Amino acid sequence: MASKVPIDQPEAKTTVNPAAVREAALTLFAERGYHGTALSQIAGVLGIRTPSLYNHMRAKQDLLRDIVSETTEQVWADYEQAVEGVDDVVERLRRAARVYALRHATHRREALIVNRDIASVEEPARSRVLELRRRHAQAIKGLIDEGVREGRFDEPESTLAAFGILEMCVSIARWFREDGPQSAETVADTYSTYALRVAGLG
Amino acid sequence: MASKVPIDQPEAKTTVNPAAVREAALTLFAERGYHGTALSQIAGVLGIRTPSLYNHMRAKQDLLRDIVSETTEQVWADYEQAVEGVDDVVERLRRAARVYALRHATHRREALIVNRDIASVEEPARSRVLELRRRHAQAIKGLIDEGVREGRFDEPESTLAAFGILEMCVSIARWFREDGPQSAETVADTYSTYALRVAGLG
DNA sequence: CCTACCGATCGGTAGG
DNA sequence: CCTACCGATCGGTAGG
Incomplete structure (x- = not known):
């Protein structure tokens, strides 16, 4: 021996x-x-x-469910934290877009999986995830509506704008490279500016 | 019998x-x-x-390759046709974004497959598809740069803006419904306006 | 268009 | 951590 x-x-x-x-x-x-x-x-x-x-695991499905569920919960938590205590509606949208963009630069793999394989998550987890995503999109739409009422934004189609803003941020996960010319923070700043433009910032 | x-x-x-x-x-x-x-x-x-x-077919892979290849070729053809003979750079970007957005509303399934399963397309088709997509993104970036030089746009990060514009249009395939409140044309018009805003239309 | 069937591979379990 | 193995299913072929 x-x-x-x-x-x-x-x-x-x-x-x-x-x-x-x-x-x-x-x-x-x-x-x-x-x-x-x-x-x-x-x-x-x-x-x-x-x-x-x-x-080290129970099933392949558990791996997917945990990744998708935890990521989605964190996206929502990010949002709540980003706008908490901020009164100005323009600044609220800027921060909401910034934190969402930042997550897609810093957690690329998670973002790609959520956006690609969400349909493969079994119930009841899938419904919970979809509900959180709806809530997030509604929150962004609400910010645009609020800004329009206050005369800060000019975009009547707030639903279309909200989807566009969110998906523009999601796109970061498709091309961002950590060793690229721009830092995650710089990209997030740039995209949060785009978000305000889409909302019709006056 | x-x-x-x-x-x-x-x-x-x-x-x-x-x-x-x-x-x-x-x-x-x-x-x-x-x-x-x-x-x-x-x-x-x-x-x-x-x-x-x-x-009726040769292999499963052929189904995917044909869908992805033909769709990508058509996207490029759409672009070339949209900007052909148009001199004004703002109008060129508007039309390029509009036709891309329109395709994502009218060919939702194709768009979803291209964006989700492009990695599953075998060579040499995959390289050809990726090359066409690069060319398209470069063309959009080029329009932004051109508009900036002419003082029509104001966005130094043309690469980031080009990706953002394209992916914003791609997002349409994720939520558009033919029986929804907006026609494909209306959505395409709205999103082409967003594209100009992202480019920093003055 | 079908039945019959191929080898390969899938996620997962038994049992150590 | 392993070998051995499970039933199910995969894309695809043979042959009619």
């Missing part, structure tokens, strides 16, 4: 744990989609066999 | 042909994604067995 004395510190080797599984799933789901990713590929990235994954 | 006299007019029954297969694939790929759609589901919609599909 080879000397395999148990010691307190394990050999310096990457530990596989639930967080590592999620991290691998995040990358692969974002690249190939939920249905385009096999658990054997996730296992491969981690250097283990497929059945060993089940020491 | 039942009387099955061949007559010129076939019994009034939906004929399965390559166009019908493509139509079914279009709907299912858009709903569930390429990897999320089984050929058995396409066959089911058409009321035939899976192997019978092969009388």
Whole structure:
């Protein structure tokens, strides 16, 4: 028998744990989609066999559901925090757009998965996610309406504008590179300006 | 033997042909994604067995490649036609955005598939598609730059603005309903106005 | 257009 | 963490 004395510190080797599984799933789901990713590929990235994954997760669907649900909850929390205590409606929309844009630059994989594979999330999680997204879009629409009433914005089609603003921010996840010429913060600032323009800032 | 006299007019029954297969694939790929759609589901919609599909197509991948390639070629053709003979740069950008927005309202399924499953298109078709998309984005960026030089637009980050404009139009495919309150043309007009605002129309 | 069938791979379990 | 294995399903072919 080879000397395999148990010691307190394990050999310096990457530990596989639930967080590592999620991290691998995040990358692969974002690249190939939920249905385009096999658990054997996730296992491969981690250097283990497929059945060993089940020491760290319950099911493939759980990986997707957790990623989509947590991301969507955080988007809503971001929004609430961004506008909290801010009275000026222009500044409220600017901050709401900025924080949404920023998240899409800093959490690209999560954003891509939410926007691509939301239909593959099983109930009841899917309904909860869709409800949160509706609420977010409604909140943005409400800001535009409010600004129009106050004479700060000029855009009667607030629903169309709200969708346009949000999806413009989502697009950041498709092309942003961390090592690119612009920082996430700069891009977020720029896109929040676009949001105000779409709303018809006077 | 039942009387099955061949007559010129076939019994009034939906004929399965390559166009019908493509139509079914279009709907299912858009709903569930390429990897999320089984050929058995396409066959089911058409009321035939899976192997019978092969009388009307060569492979599942061909269905995807044709949809994505033809749509992308048409987007580029749309663009060229929209700006042809138009000198004013503001009008050129307005028309380019309008035609792109319009296509996303009138060809929702195609647009959803292109944006979701482009990574599943095999080479060499994928490279051709990506090249056309790059060319389109570059053209939009070029219009913004041109307008800035002429003092018509005010947006130094033309690359960011071009991506934002295009993706804002893409978003239409996600929420537009033919039976909704707005016509495709109205939505396209509205979004082309947003495009000019993002470009910093003075 | 069908039935019958192919090898490959899927997500997941048993049992250690 | 592994090997061995499960039933189900995948895209696709043979042959009529």
